[in-house]
Amino acid sequence: MLKKIKEAVPGFDGPRKTALESIRLFCVGCMGGSFALVPECPSVNCVFHAYRTGVIEVGASRRFLKVIKSYCADCAPGGDVGGCTAGKNFLDLTPCSIWPYRRGVSPYYSAKAREQRRARAISLFGIATQEADFLPRIDGSAASGTCGHLAGWCGAL
Numbered sequence: 001m002l003k004k005i006k007e008a009v010p011g012f013d014g015p016r017k018t019a020l021e022s023i024r025l026f027c028v029g030c031m032g033g034s035f036a037l038v039p040e041c042p043s044v045n046c047v048f049h050a051y052r053t054g055v056i057e058v059g060a061s062r063r064f065l066k067v068i069k070s071y072c073a074d075c076a077p078g079g080d081v082g083g084c085t086a087g088k089n090f091l092d093l094t095p096c097s098i099w100p101y102r103r104g105v106s107p108y109y110s111a112k113a114r115e116q117r118r119a120r121a122i123s124l125f126g127i128a129t130q131e132a133d134f135l136p137r138i139d140g141s142a143a144s145g146t147c148g149h150l151a152g153w154c155g156a157l
Contacts, residue, residue: 009107012087014095019064019106024054025097047071069104076102 009016017025024038027048031037038052046052047067050060061067072081087099100107105114 009087009100012095012100013089014087014097014099016100016108017097019068019098019101020051020054020056022097022101023048023051023064023068027052029094029097065101065104065106068098068101072098072102 027038027041028035030043031041041049041052043049047070050057051064051067056062069081072084073079076084081102084096084099084102086096088095109117
């Protein structure tokens, strides 16, 4: 039996992926299609550098959609991300993998679902998720700098 593939966003010719998977695919395309070269990417000033391997590096923001939106605003002609046409196949070029997230929101959740998720996060954690990046971790370590392990456990300290 064939596995049913979830449809991506209307107007997008690529596969449906999460925001982090989309960033990873974008980095693979940037490195000429080589998965092996992505971890060695020399572009440390790229906004996607901390997400290039598909794993969030220590100290990196977890706000993928804001990161993608800022990149797309710089890339799109005149900053008009709504008018971007990079989501379609063109000649031999594949569609831009981050195109579905160019507006800074997930196209796979409705506005009502986003608000319900936000309200749930506030009820569970007592804060809005926007502020969560700047709070200390559960173990008390800072969000950036240390790994949070006991001294000497992983060699970080």
